[in-house]
Amino acid sequence: MPDPVVQFQHLVEEIPSVFFVYDLPSQRITYVNAAYEQMWNGHRKQVNEELPALLARLHPDDQEYAADCFARLCTGLLRENVELRLLGPNEEVQWLCVRASLYRPADSSPSVSGFIDDITVEKAYHQNAEKFNTKKNSTLEILSHDLAGPLQLMHNLTGQLHQQLQAHPDPHLHELLRIITTTCSESIDLIHDFVDNEFLESSSVELKRERVNLVERVGIMVDNYCRTELTLALKFTLETSAPSIYASIDENKFLQVLNNLVGNAIKFTPAGGHIRVGLHENPDHVLVTVADDGIGIPADLQDGLFDKFTRARRPGLRGEKSTGLGMSIVHTIVLLHQGRIWFESEEGHGTTFYIELPKGL
Structure with missing residues (x-):
């Protein structure tokens, strides 16, 4: 777990936004807070196993867009928030706002970390x-x-x-x-x-x-x-x-x-x-x-x-x-x-x- 997360873990665990850390070399999520379980009824300890199914729910119109945003994020070129849609079992739409950034420490592997918020109600309004x-x-x-x-x-x-x-x-x-x-x-x-x-x-x-x-x-x-x-x-x-x-x-x-x-x-x-x-x-x-x-x-x-x-x-x-x-x-x-x-x-x-x-x- 990266040191910044350890330092502020008590705060991160209490926020309603999903906070995550994704290790680029291993292509695995190394940390996700408790909001992940509340937002998607998942199990944080199994987040890497559940991630493919979650990504498969991306709206068809947003899949190429999401891949392009992630590629730019990994090179440090993405600066704006990204809005994406997930489809539920009955084709209901869940709008998400992703705020993420690239972290390149000198003494460890690069990672992507950020917040995910459910903005479905705000988007509908x-x-x-x-x-x-x-x-x-x-x-x-x-x-x-x-x-x-x-x-x-x-x-x-x-x-x-x-x-x-x-x-x-x-x-x-x-x-x-x-x-x-x-x-x-x-x-x-x-x-x-x-x-x-x-x-x-x-x-x-x-x-x-x-x-x-x-x-x-x-x-x-x-x-x-x-x-x-x-x-x-x-x-x-x-x-x-x-x-x-x-x-x-x-x-x-x-x-x-x-x-x-x-x-x-x-x-x-x-x-x-x-x-x-x-x-x-x-x-x-x-x-x-x-x-x-x-x-x-x-x-x-x-x-x-x-x-x-x-x-x-x-x-x-x-x-x-x-x-x-x-x-x-x-x-x-x-x-x-x-x-x-x-x-x-x-x-x-x-x-x-x-x-x-x-x-x-």
Whole structure:
């Protein structure tokens, strides 16, 4: 038993976290505290015999990831906490957080030691919060079109009515029309300002990255849009190259990026159009696409699209306004993820945005 463990054994034995020491040359666990028996109903004296069965319970999506993390840990390159899933007898999932480090004493063999915590409850809470946050972001984009569209129509019709009644001498009627026009305009601005402010705030906070199954999380977002196909008169689909695709991202910020791109596609795609979100896994990166068959971006507006207050800003087909900041923030968040973004567009034939993300952890 290593001296540090002997020195603090009375403390280690009382903590709820599993503490372990793994000897690298012999590939055996030389110490594990009593929490091991409480967490997995095992026997600490038989931990090396029980270890293969425990590792066999690793979620299939996490096995390669766990092996890569362990390899980096053994070379001293792993610095972050690692979250893994174990499957129970009835396929229930137990989430674990592993905090470990490499120990290389001068007078004895190298070892890996660390703590393992059961974070199942915290993870379930976090995933539910992110699920509803994802729905919130897509719902805001939907509402910005669903609510602002009729108000814009009323604003335009009131303007036409005002012109036709120019010869009418009733000042009270003209004042009522002015009030309706002003109210519609202010309401439209309020809706779009609220959505824009939600997105602007996302670029001012440091990234909180974690390993995320993009198929699952983006699927929730797209499903929310699919529920509004009749209302928006648009079709939404998700295309993936695998059932599960993982990347290290700040989930909230990255999904806001996708919501912004889908929102722009809605703005510039006429009724009956099709918006497709794609996820394609490659050896070292994930390619995310958002494609539409809308009106496209004119060639003379394509340069500088990701600049702040770009001259490419223009109102949507239903009168939606643009601050010119959206694409700049999208570009910033993608760069913060060490990714890159570009697009292809032809006027009258739609636009496709591409985001290349490193797979990370």
